[in-house]
Amino acid sequence: MKKRYETVVVGGGIIGASIAYHLAKAGIKTAVFESGEIGQKATRAAAGMLGAHAECDKPGTFFEFARASQKAYQRLEAELKQISGIDIRRRDGGILKLAFSESDRERLMQMAVLDSAEWLTPGEVYEKEPYAAKGILGANFIQDDVHVEPVSVCMAFAKGAKLSGADIFEYTPVTSIETGPGAVTVKTASGEAEAEHAVIASGVWSGVFFKQLGLNKRFYPVKGECLSVWNEGIPLNRTLYHDHCYIVPRHSGKLVVGATMKPGDWNEQPELGGIEAVIKKAKTMLPEIEKMKIDKCWAGLRPETEDGNPYIGRHPENGRILFAAGHFRNGILLAPATGAMITDMILGRPVKKTWEEAFQAERKEAVNR
């Protein structure tokens, strides 16, 4: 079987699923090749914070791109529910970036200048979240940094793409991507597919394809270990955040807590020591969490790049190849904007110059974050 598509997407995580969704809706005949199941790797492991502010220490191009993506979720919530029947469980409430020290406070103040951020005194914090740990020096409150359920978003994108005509091939690892004059060929154990364009969206596993295609960029895993508990007794309406750790109150009644940062570890299972570290950290933000029932433990690999920013763009020497990978801690947040940007590129629509430059493979320097 040699199948023919306009675009093939390599990777069925939230980035690949978003790209397929945007392409299929635009009428492009699309296929997704996923080695396992849709959304079951880094996507599943994510907490789902749309932390445009949470992940940035100051404004800039990255922040602007993140904000655009964050806003797209407002529209997508209803759209995906209508098309796919799946609710992505977007929950507002926002995030409290807690300051436990003077240096925390100074750093957080840099973002507090934005209209979308608000500096709260300790008293104001405890009024909003009376169970936050004692002793904080204030918090940056960002109403817009809401959260979603990553697997639901990914499944909604994939099903939406399918119902618009895309093919989704699960359990179909791509073994090579080859380009010729007339088409790009994607090879798998169960057959090949040809297409006008191929998009590499394989998270931290994208490096192999980059190398095959002469893109000299590397990806590094940063493993994160997480857990969830049942919050049956206390009010908690906002995500608590400190030092890259978070406690996210889900609409299901669970709190999702994460995450460790283990660079270079490719193993996707949570280790006992990592879980201990997460518990310890969670208690510093929310002491009551110690009494809650444990639900699950898990881990996932954040795809890190050399400068910390994703590669989103087109192969400099081969117009058939595009890429969208390396979103590090921000895959869920950036999925809508990434899907839209890749679709615009394939369709020849205009793309914002600053974004194109910031995320191209051959960029000179790191984007300001």
Next chain:
Amino acid sequence: MKKRYETVVVGGGIIGASIAYHLAKAGIKTAVFESGEIGQKATRAAAGMLGAHAECDKPGTFFEFARASQKAYQRLEAELKQISGIDIRRRDGGILKLAFSESDRERLMQMAVLDSAEWLTPGEVYEKEPYAAKGILGANFIQDDVHVEPVSVCMAFAKGAKLSGADIFEYTPVTSIETGPGAVTVKTASGEAEAEHAVIASGVWSGVFFKQLGLNKRFYPVKGECLSVWNEGIPLNRTLYHDHCYIVPRHSGKLVVGATMKPGDWNEQPELGGIEAVIKKAKTMLPEIEKMKIDKCWAGLRPETEDGNPYIGRHPENGRILFAAGHFRNGILLAPATGAMITDMILGRPVKKTWEEAFQAERKEAVNR
């Protein structure tokens, strides 16, 4: 420790949790005693259809009560999310009661006279749900028979009650309820509680307390076996229903399918033969389901009474004792109205005469369904 409450509720399923929620919100000092965990018995097993029409063959008192409860969910959805942070995942779309035979059609027509029901020709059915099985003779479409996630509702009620001051005791089976002149005493392995009123809301396990208190009414289990699958590929927006079986499209992307009817079976585990029967039945309504990935299998006990209707009311000879049990297939649907009705009785507010008569223990005849 002898604790003192205004009301104690015996049973932490959706009925008990709803009662506690309504009481606590009204300022009544309430405690719930649950033998295991909140909502983990019959509540967990339910599909969550708010099938006011689905469960009735003709209008009458029961239908009227069911409709009131169904409507209450509209308000509760936002209220519970706001108070407890938990989303009950109410999903509209309605239900299609399919007719596969002439006798199906005739029976379904009895309800189609209602404003809230609409008779659809086969062509109209397939336009709405193109994957419904071939060969149907039409369907009764009820827009208002939506569904919710039962465990989420129950946890939201319980947490809402708690945040309004109620105590929830999990893993605390009540071993006896004793009434004296000044109070009713509820005994457990870990201590006793006294209260002005006790409400028996223990589902099919209520019979023991009824007997202890001189109420000569029995409860019978009707076991139901269910399963869920992942619907990744086809549109299905409405519940399909035939012959007490259903396929419910959840907002998570799963389809919930059930259920067998096994009277007299107290075992809460699904048997292989029951699961086979559910699969077979599901295929008659939705042939494509055969290709879907299986997610889970489970079972639960519907609490059946002598005449098929719940007992909701006050002990005829002992004003301290109330009961709300025996909701059979309709526990999720009737939980809001039941909670409100019991609360009204305890507070001495007026209760609709027809409802009181229909659900009292000493009723003469079965309510017309």
Next chain:
Amino acid sequence: MKKRYETVVVGGGIIGASIAYHLAKAGIKTAVFESGEIGQKATRAAAGMLGAHAECDKPGTFFEFARASQKAYQRLEAELKQISGIDIRRRDGGILKLAFSESDRERLMQMAVLDSAEWLTPGEVYEKEPYAAKGILGANFIQDDVHVEPVSVCMAFAKGAKLSGADIFEYTPVTSIETGPGAVTVKTASGEAEAEHAVIASGVWSGVFFKQLGLNKRFYPVKGECLSVWNEGIPLNRTLYHDHCYIVPRHSGKLVVGATMKPGDWNEQPELGGIEAVIKKAKTMLPEIEKMKIDKCWAGLRPETEDGNPYIGRHPENGRILFAAGHFRNGILLAPATGAMITDMILGRPVKKTWEEAFQAERKEAVNR
């Protein structure tokens, strides 16, 4: 349905199942009434150490009873496999009771006088278990303190009983035990059973029946939280033990680690703080465990009595009633001897005087442990 048996056993944990097994094998028509599923409460939570020495600080009656039970497992392993087809996964290797301090050493030395125990120097310990934590002062090595899989033992007892003619009623909580001149009657929601004898074997939940029957003894839960990890890389052949915590190497390749001690907590779910404590403790005995993959977390209730010893015997004023409950940390270890002793009592066979006195309800003082 009123059923008639020679003996009814109230409780289907490992104690009740052992009693039923021994009775049924002796030709006694027996029934077990279990509120949930066989072996799914305290039995499931146990690590399965047969720690006759581990649990005793000095020789005495308790130790002697424990040793008899421990030895019975040798025979039962083959017998249960033959009768029920279930392998109880008895694993030898023994236990190392580690001394981390001088006071540890002194206490452990008291047991080292026994022939079955052997004092090891640090060098000898590391030769046996090179991954044991640095800095220990020696260990008491007890070859005979092996372990089994508790749920497998319990299921094997229950199935063995069934295949010898016993009836096992799951999901059948007993609500009262009543004695009359001709029989004892056991009542449940689904009917009653009459018998010559009833045996209370309901673990920490036995208190209710004791009270009903005029036995003025109480039971207290001591909750224990546990976890398991996959040991894929290091040799560990012996249980490590210190300060009531243990790391048990199972034949499945998992290590079972436990347990916290939370007196008075009836909730059977593990809390986050408890799991953190278990991890911390495990690292003090086996630092490498920090790198292992977490498998599961769980909790269970040890049934504690006033003096720490189980009640095994006959009601002083009512010959029809027997009891076997309150085994605290030693339910798995003592199940065979308890089952045999109760069976001997019911059959009128001689029972060791010291054991009878040590475990009777009306004993004067605590058994020496």
Next chain:
Amino acid sequence: MKKRYETVVVGGGIIGASIAYHLAKAGIKTAVFESGEIGQKATRAAAGMLGAHAECDKPGTFFEFARASQKAYQRLEAELKQISGIDIRRRDGGILKLAFSESDRERLMQMAVLDSAEWLTPGEVYEKEPYAAKGILGANFIQDDVHVEPVSVCMAFAKGAKLSGADIFEYTPVTSIETGPGAVTVKTASGEAEAEHAVIASGVWSGVFFKQLGLNKRFYPVKGECLSVWNEGIPLNRTLYHDHCYIVPRHSGKLVVGATMKPGDWNEQPELGGIEAVIKKAKTMLPEIEKMKIDKCWAGLRPETEDGNPYIGRHPENGRILFAAGHFRNGILLAPATGAMITDMILGRPVKKTWEEAFQAERKEAVNR
């Protein structure tokens, strides 16, 4: 990091793990590269029958190889327990190949001539297994066709290899195997390894490497769906087998039931229709199974080759490359003999000529089965 080994094994299923175990024990510095976790693909899905006779209709080379492997398990059981601490749960009892029709009977009679097989009349069958379905015409009883727990075997091999000095890399998919004059290089996302020899042991996913290395042989998946139930009540000591389906009584008290045959399906998840088929089939062999509690459902991919036999041998033109893949339904059975044979080849020890010819890539015709 460029690592250097004597042999690298590509694939950490039971075949790769057995090879690594045999090599490491022989003192060869070995590494295993596994894309996910050890033994979690086809190995996990297998029932674990050592069906040397079950899988053959007549004697021949394949049968002889299978018998040798089956016998090796007797020794391995104790050896692996001793070295790795893991019990592979080998269970004897044998298999009953049931005849439901005259043609069944004739076919089965072909094997009954062997000393290791015994033809039983219906009466003899029911004496051994009274719950076997009524109406059978006899059965071929093979005492030696015992079974093991596949994941335990695989983990024991892997841990045994590790404790003998091998490195096991989980979550490390090999992306290419390249051969040069001095070494073979195995590339992965996390780095490269060089070795004297590489062994391809990637089951149905081996085709990609075969192609890369100029071996023109293909692999096809034949998906099998399975389930397990708890047998709490009836005696069943022998595997029941008919028409490539089986009911295997495990030492845990579960029955494992399988499996469907779906050629060409690469998806590793069980579908609802497949599970229905398995239930239906199981009932024809053991009607009582319908009342048993369902435990789990799963699926796996059998690696099928063009002629149905595995490729075990050396690349005809490249002495550094060996392969051991395509074991179809017989991976568990053949793992020991395969591991030993590959090790012999690498060490230059003599290998049985008939086996070498039967399993080499360039064989002329199918092995007689």
